[in-house]
Amino acid sequence: MPFATIADSNPIKLCVVIVGLPARGKSFISQKIVRYLSWLSIPTKSFNCSTNLEQILKESGTNADDLFRSNYASDGEILNKTRDITLEQILDWFGNVAACGVAIYDGINATKVERDRLNKTLQNHGINTVFLEAYCDDESIIETNITDIDSTSPEYSKFESLQDTINSVSNKIQFYSKAYQTLTTEDEGDLSFIKLINFSSQIILNHIDSYLKSRIVYYIMNLHVKNRYIWLSRHGESQYNLEGKIGGDASLSERGVKYSYKLVELVNKYIPNHDKLEVWTSTLKRTQQTAKFLPYPQKQWKALDELDAGSCDGLTYEEIAEKYPDDFKARDDNKFEYRYPGGESYRDVITRLEPIIMALENQENVLVITHQAVLRCIYAYFMNVHQEESPWMSIPLHTLIRLEIKAYGTQVTRIKADIPAVSTYKERGTSKLGESSNGTNIMSGSVISGITDKVVI
Numbered sequence: 001m002p003f004a005t006i007a008d009s010n011p012i013k014l015c016v017v018i019v020g021l022p023a024r025g026k027s028f029i030s031q032k033i034v035r036y037l038s039w040l041s042i043p044t045k046s047f048n049c050s051t052n053l054e055q056i057l058k059e060s061g062t063n064a065d066d067l068f069r070s071n072y073a074s075d076g077e078i079l080n081k082t083r084d085i086t087l088e089q090i091l092d093w094f095g096n097v098a099a100c101g102v103a104i105y106d107g108i109n110a111t112k113v114e115r116d117r118l119n120k121t122l123q124n125h126g127i128n129t130v131f132l133e134a135y136c137d138d139e140s141i142i143e144t145n146i147t148d149i150d151s152t153s154p155e156y157s158k159f160e161s162l163q164d165t166i167n168s169v170s171n172k173i174q175f176y177s178k179a180y181q182t183l184t185t186e187d188e189g190d191l192s193f194i195k196l197i198n199f200s201s202q203i204i205l206n207h208i209d210s211y212l213k214s215r216i217v218y219y220i221m222n223l224h225v226k227n228r229y230i231w232l233s234r235h236g237e238s239q240y241n242l243e244g245k246i247g248g249d250a251s252l253s254e255r256g257v258k259y260s261y262k263l264v265e266l267v268n269k270y271i272p273n274h275d276k277l278e279v280w281t282s283t284l285k286r287t288q289q290t291a292k293f294l295p296y297p298q299k300q301w302k303a304l305d306e307l308d309a310g311s312c313d314g315l316t317y318e319e320i321a322e323k324y325p326d327d328f329k330a331r332d333d334n335k336f337e338y339r340y341p342g343g344e345s346y347r348d349v350i351t352r353l354e355p356i357i358m359a360l361e362n363q364e365n366v367l368v369i370t371h372q373a374v375l376r377c378i379y380a381y382f383m384n385v386h387q388e389e390s391p392w393m394s395i396p397l398h399t400l401i402r403l404e405i406k407a408y409g410t411q412v413t414r415i416k417a418d419i420p421a422v423s424t425y426k427e428r429g430t431s432k433l434g435e436s437s438n439g440t441n442i443m444s445g446s447v448i449s450g451i452t453d454k455v456v457i
């Protein structure tokens with residue numbers, strides 16, 4: 001029986017209704033919440049009003065410029081239809097796909113009347129609501145958002161120049177601004193809401209009445225939009241890796257020690273501002289020995305320790321297959337959920353990694369040196385990898401991984417250290433480990449920029 005997660009302890013239907021003028025970072029926040037909650041195994045989906053609006057405009061042959069040059073009418077036919085469709089999609093999702101979970105209504109939701117109506121309808125369908133306003137009057141943030149939208153948002157890819165995007169967004173801002181009412185406790189004190197002022201420099205909370213809502217608040221408080229890098233590495237090859245054994249607290253092999261020296265070089269060469277670097281390791285010897293020569297502040301986190309293999313700790317995969325064939329098969333069948341007797345599953349690791357993710361969202365210039373399973377979980381969060389796939393990803397030894405985190409996507413670059421190491425990768429259906437990597441493949445010793453394992457929103 002797995003440990004309960006916040007998904008299990010909150011079997012509720014929640015709709016996060018986003019409020020805010022264009023270029024306030026609404027879609028960025030929506031997508032981040034989707035990614036965070038999905039990573040925690042909570043069914044979550046974002047429903048985007050402007051995608052629906054575009055479709056309706058197309059079908060009705062209406063020119064978007066004409067609409068946005070007119071006066072805003074809350075009950076105008078096109079806007080009403082857009083809201084109805086978005087709401088229908090959400091009700092349909094809760095009705096047919098997710099018995100419980102979180103829907104994000106990603107729209108402008110400009111007026112008190114519109115919000116009131118939405119709140120009542122959702123309540124009538126047994127759906128709990130929290131409004132999340134992205135309020136911003138700092139022109140520099142708005143300008144940065146427009147530039148980001150121009151380079152990354154599919155909605156604006158049709159425009160040829162940044163100036164076209166600026167014009168289009170400015171028209172929309174003018175259109176909605178005339179009617180826009182910000183959330184206040186005086187006017188809408190009955191609503192449950194989160195108001196972010198100038199991203200998260202100030203936050204107002206009203207009736208945050210459930211654990212799930214407070215998790216969302218805490219998460220958003222840790223977000224920032226600055227482009228930045230996060231650096232990841234497994235420890236150098238360990239004695240246990242050489243012997244094909246899992247778990248334990250072994251020291252580095254000779255080649256592992258070489259990697260710990262090489263890592264200093266790689267950091268100097270590839271990490272900009274490395275003088276301000278912070279190094280995080282687990283509490284296990286092999287990660288600390290790998291960090292030994294790095295002259296930066298170091299933090300040890302118990303949460304970064306390798307997945308606990310329980311009664312299989314210290315065995316090779318072949319020994320596990322022989323001694324515990326049922327367990328061996330059960331793990332191959334569902335590696336994400338399988339928990340070693342007396343140990344952990346990938347799901348358990350994700351639960352304990354939550355504080356690490358919060359801290360990483362809040363920070364830049366961090367090098368995390370940890371283990372195969374833990375890195376898969378961290379990587380899955382940043383790269384939006386599905387939970388069934390994540391335990392099977394290849395995270396080779398002696399490789400520095402750079403995650404370039406941007407508002408609407410993450411790009412991965414792998415830097416191979418050119419020091420041979422065994423492979424610790426076991427494919428599904430076999431107890432044998434993969435081919436040993438001799439460090440001379442095409443990636444060795446060079447930076448492969450632009451290897452985008454996956455670009456996510």
Ligand SMILES: O=P(O)(O)OC[C@H]1O[C@@](CO)(OP(=O)(O)O)[C@@H](O)[C@@H]1O
Pocket residue numbers: 234235238241245246247248306307309370371372373391424426
């Ligand atoms: O989930 P799988 O693929 O077994 O990978 C996790 C295993 O990786 C290992 C190596 O085989 O991690 P580590 O990075 O700590 O060396 C084991 O200790 C651990 O049990």
